[in-house]
Amino acid sequence: DAGITQSPRHKVTETGTPVTLRCHQTENHRYMYWYRQDPGHGLRLIHYSYGVKDTDKGEVSDGYSVSRSKTEDFLLTLESATSSQTSVYFCAISGWDTERSLHFGNGTRLTVT
């Protein structure tokens, strides 16, 4: 498996609280991504990073922010969690390998009550 670790694996939080999800990679890959998975929608891109301190928005970025201070770490923050942000969150990485595919972490199930 590609070296990607997401934490926590599960989290329950209350509406209005801040939440930070963490993604750590050991592959030294340039690109990192945050996706959310919801039934019927597949995986949708929230934010991505193409280098340290270089990030950009994805399809569903409202209500989320990200930071990447080191190559290996990519943080996703929900400043004030809402029930619509209840989802499974996946981190993924990509390098300039021959597969051109993404390698995924095991996901974080977030429940906002």
Add this chain to the structure above:
Amino acid sequence: AQTVTQSQPEMSVQEAETVTLSCTYDTSESDYYLFWYKQPPSRQMILVIRQEAYKQQNATENRFSVNFQKAAKSFSLKISDSQLGDAAMYFCAYRSLYNAGNMLTFGGGTRLMVKP
């Protein structure tokens, strides 16, 4: 922006039989990559197979093969000799060669059930 559509929310197949999962996509680009990912109940995302648009030959990985119809913008996955372990969500995904982020765009997924 590209879109990926999987029109079959659920499919079922008898063990040892063959099943085909459908995927269509919309793009104006001529070069791109297409992928099928498998997500078992463990939630892990596993790459099953990939296809480069410039290759006319359909990709094959053991029991998994694709039918890539570029003009029709269709990319179906065929699973032969289905096994109980094939039961999972399957996602079709598109990757442009021209966007800066190299991200994937996913379809909504197809849940495959395998009957013993």
